[in-house]
Amino acid sequence: MTDAFEDVQNIDITDTEIDEALELDPNHILLKATASSAVTIDAYVDKASMYWLEEEYSLEIMDSDWNKHMAWGQITLELPLEFSIILNLKTENAESFEVSVPNIYGWCESCRAPIFNDAAETCPSCNKSLLRR
Numbered sequence: 001m002t003d004a005f006e007d008v009q010n011i012d013i014t015d016t017e018i019d020e021a022l023e024l025d026p027n028h029i030l031l032k033a034t035a036s037s038a039v040t041i042d043a044y045v046d047k048a049s050m051y052w053l054e055e056e057y058s059l060e061i062m063d064s065d066w067n068k069h070m071a072w073g074q075i076t077l078e079l080p081l082e083f084s085i086i087l088n089l090k091t092e093n094a095e096s097f098e099v100s101v102p103n104i105y106g107w108c109e110s111c112r113a114p115i116f117n118d119a120a121e122t123c124p125s126c127n128k129s130l131l132r133r
């Protein structure tokens with residue numbers, strides 16, 4: 001696909017969950033948490049392919065006549081985030097804070113859930129087949 005996707009517009013973080021809390025020593029705990037975030041991306045696409053892209057990628061067309069050749073749309077993707085935080089219990093400050101994005105192999109075409117396993121044949125969220133129709 002040659003159409004350009006640019007400009008992350010908006011990130012909403014939802015569903016934060018503490019997965020693990022480990023006592024490192026009497027003054028420090030390590031918290032591991034995951035959150036899912038919805039990222040909205042502006043997409044400028046060729047007018048000729050906009051209907052096809054709208055079907056295939058849950059692209060929402062915002063302006064089908066952005067200029068002579070291009071339409072403006074937005075795509076919302078779900079992106080999981082993992083947090084590692086070391087808290088000092090004495091000072092109540094975070095001494096270390098890390099955010100990472102786990103490996104993603106793609107998104108479910110039906111519900112947009114991220115797919116973590118490259119051998120998965122069905123979506124873990126909606127159970128629909130991930131194999132190409």
Ligand SMILES: [Zn+2]
Pocket residue numbers: 108109110111112113123124125126127128
């Ligand atoms: Zn799904």
